[in-house]
Amino acid sequence: MKILVTAKRVEDPESKIKVKPDGSGIVPEGLKYKINPFDEIAVEEALRLSAAHTGDVVVVSIGTKDVHEQLRHALAMGATKAVWVNHTGALDQLAIARLLQKVVEKEKPDLVILGKQSIDDDQNQVGQYLAEFLGWSQATFASKVEALDSDAEKNKQPGLKLTADKKGLTVVREVDGGLSTLECSLPAVVTTDLRLNQPRYASLPGIMKAKSKPIEELTPAALAVDVAPKLTVTKLSSPPARKAGIKVADVPALVEKLKNEAKAF
Amino acid sequence: MSVGINRYQADLKDLSFVLEQFGFSGIAGQGPFAGWGPDEAQAVLKETYRFAREVLGPLNASGDREGCKLVDGQVVTPKGFKDAWTKLYEAGFKSVSVSPDHGGQGAPQMLYVLVEELLSGANPAFNMYPGLSWGAAELIAECGTEAQRKRYTEKMLNGTWGGTMCLTEPHAGSDVGSAKSKAIKQADGTYAISGTKIFISGGDHDLAKNIIHLVLARVENAPAGTKGLSLFIVPKLKVNADGSEGAPNDVSVASIEHKMGINGSATCVLNFGENGNCRGELVGTVENLGMSHMFKMMNGARIAVGLQGLATASTAYLNALSYAKDRKQGANFKFFKDPSKPRVAILEHPDVRRMLLEMKAVVEGTRALVVKLAAHRDQVLLYQGKDDEKAAYHQGQVDLLTPLVKAYGSEESFRLCAQAIQVYGGAGFLKDWPVEQYTRDAKIYSIYEGTTHIQSMDLVGRKLGQNGGANFQAFMSDVSAFVEKHRAHPTLGKAIESLGTASEALMQVAMAMLGWSQSDKVALVPLNANRTLMMFSQLAVGWLLLDAAVKAGEKAAALPKGHADLPFYEGKQASALWYARNVVPQVESASKLALAEDESPVQISDAAFASVDA
Numbered sequence: 001m002k003i004l005v006t007a008k009r010v011e012d013p014e015s016k017i018k019v020k021p022d023g024s025g026i027v028p029e030g031l032k033y034k035i036n037p038f039d040e041i042a043v044e045e046a047l048r049l050s051a052a053h054t055g056d057v058v059v060v061s062i063g064t065k066d067v068h069e070q071l072r073h074a075l076a077m078g079a080t081k082a083v084w085v086n087h088t089g090a091l092d093q094l095a096i097a098r099l100l101q102k103v104v105e106k107e108k109p110d111l112v113i114l115g116k117q118s119i120d121d122d123q124n125q126v127g128q129y130l131a132e133f134l135g136w137s138q139a140t141f142a143s144k145v146e147a148l149d150s151d152a153e154k155n156k157q158p159g160l161k162l163t164a165d166k167k168g169l170t171v172v173r174e175v176d177g178g179l180s181t182l183e184c185s186l187p188a189v190v191t192t193d194l195r196l197n198q199p200r201y202a203s204l205p206g207i208m209k210a211k212s213k214p215i216e217e218l219t220p221a222a223l224a225v226d227v228a229p230k231l232t233v234t235k236l237s238s239p240p241a242r243k244a245g246i247k248v249a250d251v252p253a254l255v256e257k258l259k260n261e262a263k264a265f
Numbered sequence: 266m267s268v269g270i271n272r273y274q275a276d277l278k279d280l281s282f283v284l285e286q287f288g289f290s291g292i293a294g295q296g297p298f299a300g301w302g303p304d305e306a307q308a309v310l311k312e313t314y315r316f317a318r319e320v321l322g323p324l325n326a327s328g329d330r331e332g333c334k335l336v337d338g339q340v341v342t343p344k345g346f347k348d349a350w351t352k353l354y355e356a357g358f359k360s361v362s363v364s365p366d367h368g369g370q371g372a373p374q375m376l377y378v379l380v381e382e383l384l385s386g387a388n389p390a391f392n393m394y395p396g397l398s399w400g401a402a403e404l405i406a407e408c409g410t411e412a413q414r415k416r417y418t419e420k421m422l423n424g425t426w427g428g429t430m431c432l433t434e435p436h437a438g439s440d441v442g443s444a445k446s447k448a449i450k451q452a453d454g455t456y457a458i459s460g461t462k463i464f465i466s467g468g469d470h471d472l473a474k475n476i477i478h479l480v481l482a483r484v485e486n487a488p489a490g491t492k493g494l495s496l497f498i499v500p501k502l503k504v505n506a507d508g509s510e511g512a513p514n515d516v517s518v519a520s521i522e523h524k525m526g527i528n529g530s531a532t533c534v535l536n537f538g539e540n541g542n543c544r545g546e547l548v549g550t551v552e553n554l555g556m557s558h559m560f561k562m563m564n565g566a567r568i569a570v571g572l573q574g575l576a577t578a579s580t581a582y583l584n585a586l587s588y589a590k591d592r593k594q595g596a597n598f599k600f601f602k603d604p605s606k607p608r609v610a611i612l613e614h615p616d617v618r619r620m621l622l623e624m625k626a627v628v629e630g631t632r633a634l635v636v637k638l639a640a641h642r643d644q645v646l647l648y649q650g651k652d653d654e655k656a657a658y659h660q661g662q663v664d665l666l667t668p669l670v671k672a673y674g675s676e677e678s679f680r681l682c683a684q685a686i687q688v689y690g691g692a693g694f695l696k697d698w699p700v701e702q703y704t705r706d707a708k709i710y711s712i713y714e715g716t717t718h719i720q721s722m723d724l725v726g727r728k729l730g731q732n733g734g735a736n737f738q739a740f741m742s743d744v745s746a747f748v749e750k751h752r753a754h755p756t757l758g759k760a761i762e763s764l765g766t767a768s769e770a771l772m773q774v775a776m777a778m779l780g781w782s783q784s785d786k787v788a789l790v791p792l793n794a795n796r797t798l799m800m801f802s803q804l805a806v807g808w809l810l811l812d813a814a815v816k817a818g819e820k821a822a823a824l825p826k827g828h829a830d831l832p833f834y835e836g837k838q839a840s841a842l843w844y845a846r847n848v849v850p851q852v853e854s855a856s857k858l859a860l861a862e863d864e865s866p867v868q869i870s871d872a873a874f875a876s877v878d879a
Contacts, residue, residue: 029828029829030829030830072304072308073308076308076312200355200356201312201315201316201352201355201356202308202312202356203355203356203357204309204356204357204358204360204361204370205357205370206357207305207308207309207312208300208305208370210308211300211304211305
């Protein structure tokens, strides 16, 4: 079973993120980066599935050479090989999905697993676009019934399950008010939610082995994808600073303020 | 007892800087370190730090509060330790520097010490179990027979089995040569072991399937003292011919200690052979080599304890710094009597800044000392068999610096942790904050694996004069070469010159030591040993901080104005200057105290100490 996963490079939320004074972007200096946590869950799930059903895990990232750090991390976790789409500059979700579509057509996996969104832009679009472009079935927000401190999780059992005939996949999805279970035929695109698994640490032997695993370089031009953005970011701004609170004399005063100032009801 | 939140913090930027200060890029990629480079080192540090914060850190306070329990003769470790043990060995961080022959990654020691700093800092009590297992396994790998290596090493390195070192007995602590444990040779070549060992860290636990004790005992008719001690492999459960765990080996846990700190680490009283059924194998094939074998592990353990000190002090500093940025109290000192002025973060107060800068300087300087020692160990491996002279120089520095790392790292750790409490004020005294536990944990570092005075006597009695004094002289000429090269430095020159004064002061005391040892003033040697070790450490740390500052200045000069890394390099220079101005001059004043030849502690009569009945 061949599985393709994504590993987007995102700002580490533990870094202090500052918006440039002109609002054209964020200040890149001094920032730390990491693999998108939802993608890390996708890598983990792919590794578990490939261990259970034998197969390869191919990890893809798009960006400058900096994304090698995230690709190496996924390789250190255990992915078989990496594909780097070398691109400098902004990309919108459509362009990303088109690039991934071409990589998928080239790699021909049985399954694609992506994070449901990335923690920088929080768009939640690429997986859905990709399934549509490929004409594959899709299952978003994959989760599982077992808790993250269950024995199933400790034994690293995959949350995604192949159907008995191995031609389909059973996916537990996180939906408002609970979980829904659906079956889809393979090939398919699955996007991961937070409770699907707890990703492993890149092991020390894994880090050393990652060094010699191949990273294949592609470009948008070689993939014949027009990546000119159809969506542009015009301005970024920090959320307004919180104002200091005030004390009100009594409950009627509070109700009055909620009603007339905050317009809460 | 629920599992808590992580409080562990480390400054990875400084760890990476110190690696380069001592030439990691030059060492990695060469000889036995061929597979390693700076990228791998960064990846390992980053992932170890993440592991330390996510897995070990949350168990630090809960492990302290819950402690270990002895239930039906078996030690039960705090909640979460078993899971952490499994995850640690899955991730393989304990075998970073282990030889590939034993399933390790063969990394330079420089990287190993920093990985250990991260693991120890997040949870020193937990890290004792895998740490001792590692040390015992390395000893068997080095001193054992081929069969012993096959039987024990790999399982002890991959977490299947644990390991301990059993030296101390009720009447044989620092005086290990008084050990009474006995070994009687049996017809099958094994030895019947009997005796009681105390203060055995990780002497029993529920983390591994078996525990391999390394036990010092005296074979029948062997000489008295340390010369008659042999070292034995004594498993908790006998090991079957196929390597599986067999019947109990008559090793019992008599009790566990109730301690001031490192409460998650089980400190056991072990009884061997109460029923005459305890069997051990001699490590290697020759009797009476116990102490020399044990010292292989001991030297590593001493470095590891210095590292524990560094690790705890470092997180104490960073926590105190976070608190000082957050806690508002009082107005800026220029208006301290004016209640109308805004309340400021305590970081604005000069005395808080003084305490924090001292902590920063000592932590960074200790880290540099540890990594320098590790770099010499790496160089020994690179030069061994190729350039004997260079290998001997590097080994000499390893020997010389080991007591410094152990004693300075541990003594300063306790002092800095207490200072971290002082930064917090009353809050620091509460269990709501991590620094009181850090302080309790840190006290043991200057005691176990050889007290500070044992280290000091090792330094003045053995190491200063080792190889005809060549190791010490080589160190001193390295310092003076640095002073010569940089004494005209525009901003650091004056501070660098002060190293020269301190070097002379240390030399004078070293010479006086030699004189005292051959005169009737011999008591002045132990009376001044700790002071000498401290002087030596302060000179070494002052030097290494200034070396870092010179290198940081060069890096900073290459960066554009406003670059995000500039404050880091500014900080390196501030640490060095503070230490050079406030600590290095203490070396000279300490030498005056030593040369005053005060013998009053040995002159005062016992009865004169106090007028209470003892």
